[in-house]
Amino acid sequence: MTPGQNHRVDVTDQATGGTNIMADAVQITSVNAPPPTATWVPVIPQHDQYQVYTRWAGYPDRATNAPCKIYHEGGSTTVLMNQQATGSSWRLLGTFTMAPGQNHRVELADTANGYLIADALRIVPVAASKTATWTLTPAQTASYRVYAKWPASAANATDAKYTVTYEGASSTVTVNQRVNGGQWVLLGSYPFNAAGTGYKVDLADTSVTGKVVADAIYYVQDSAPVDSFTWTPDIQNAGDYQLYARWTASSANSAAAQYKGGAWRRDQPGRGSARRRMAGSGTCSGLTASLRLPAIRSH
Numbered sequence: 216m217t218p219g220q221n222h223r224v225d226v227t228d229q230a231t232g233g234t235n236i237m238a239d240a241v242q243i244t245s246v247n248a249p250p251p252t253a254t255w256v257p258v259i260p261q262h263d264q265y266q267v268y269t270r271w272a273g274y275p276d277r278a279t280n281a282p283c284k285i286y287h288e289g290g291s292t293t294v295l296m297n298q299q300a301t302g303s304s305w306r307l308l309g310t311f312t313m314a315p316g317q318n319h320r321v322e323l324a325d326t327a328n329g330y331l332i333a334d335a336l337r338i339v340p341v342a343a344s345k346t347a348t349w350t351l352t353p354a355q356t357a358s359y360r361v362y363a364k365w366p367a368s369a370a371n372a373t374d375a376k377y378t379v380t381y382e383g384a385s386s387t388v389t390v391n392q393r394v395n396g397g398q399w400v401l402l403g404s405y406p407f408n409a410a411g412t413g414y415k416v417d418l419a420d421t422s423v424t425g426k427v428v429a430d431a432i433y434y435v436q437d438s439a440p441v442d443s444f445t446w447t448p449d450i451q452n453a454g455d456y457q458l459y460a461r462w463t464a465s466s467a468n469s470a471a472a473q474y475k476g477g478a479w480r481r482d483q484p485g486r487g488s489a490r491r492r493m494a495g496s497g498t499c500s501g502l503t504a505s506l507r508l509p510a511i512r513s514h
Contacts, residue, residue: 273302278327367396
């Protein structure tokens, strides 16, 4: 067709058999016209990396190759989505760098092999991931051992990432939180300055393998003496004595509590509230027994 040539479409009431003729609407589309396109232009607050999600209502007549085109700092990326499946849930298209004022957007063009649903778009800054933070305030300039603790579960992450910020740098340690539950797990030894600031441990909820558990952190100097509790019994006469101990049983207790007064160890998770004889006996004229206690903790 050409402009100004009175090209048109006529419909006349010349039907036969008493059939009604309805004059509703006519649409004319150029063969070379771009396909109908849904466009989302999100508000980008700052230059950052963003996770881009979309969603739709799934149905058997939907397209299996819905072309979601994301315009970002590096150009454009097209991701094909199957709209017959995973309906009514947010589906990740990818992570892209976007900035304000750059017309970064997402388009869905009607070029697929079935019906397309342009439902909704969601963008999430990567930096918005949930993070647990423990602040470390060392009393002395020294090297400190940093430990983490969590309750084990089959639903936990196998790639939980702890980032320790220490004097002059930071290090990330990946741990499996499905094992070693209820134990203090060493993340490493790091230098700290008593006059320094900004020391911390961060645990980011960025796992793709399960739940990240932020339970507790503690730190202690590498050269710190072992804390202990001491009993000094009143030995009236030199002779052979049997040494007993008791404790309240708990699965969180040590499996190798060390009583110093000989080569004695006891598994404390079980047999609580009962007097337990230690391994062996000895001749005592002045006996002192010591028990190792946990180091200072930061929860």
